[in-house]
Amino acid sequence: MYVVHNRLDVKPEEAADFERTFATSMRATLAGVPGLRRSLLMRPTQPGVPYVSTMEFDDQESFRAWMRSDSFKAAHADTGATGMQAPSGIELFDVLEDVVS
Template identity: 75%
Template sequence: MYVVHNRIEVTAEQAAAFEETFTASMRATLNGVPGLRRSLLLRPAKAGGAYVSTMEFDSADDFRAWMRSDSFKAAHSDTQAPGMQAPSAIELFDVLEDFAA
């Protein structure tokens, strides 16, 4: 499994609009993406913390294919949407262990 984290720094003033816009975009653009197992939007537990968008793919190739897809283009087409101009940092991981209790 291949996991992608995107840490997104959203101001407190934009938080509610960001959450609404981002989750609507997830619902509209991610259904049926090949190799995508799950996508999460995590709200920071502490004020001022970064949001984290997490995507789990079957493989790095599936992630790269999504980055070239119409789904990706649609999800990132509104450059004026809340949070789209926010600083972000992408982190990429290969899953070493997946333990479910």
């Protein structure tokens, strides 16, 4: 499994609009993406901590294919929406162990 984290520093006054826009985009653009197992948007529980968007793919090639897809372009088309200009940092991981209870 290949996991992508995107940490997004959203201004507190833009949080509600960001959440609505990002979640709407996820629902509209991610259904049926080949190799995408799961996508999460996580709200921080403490001030000054970034939002985290996590995507779990079958493998790195599935992630790279998504980045070249119309789905990716659509998900990133509305750069003018409130909060969508937030500074972000991408982290990429290969999963070594996955324990499910």
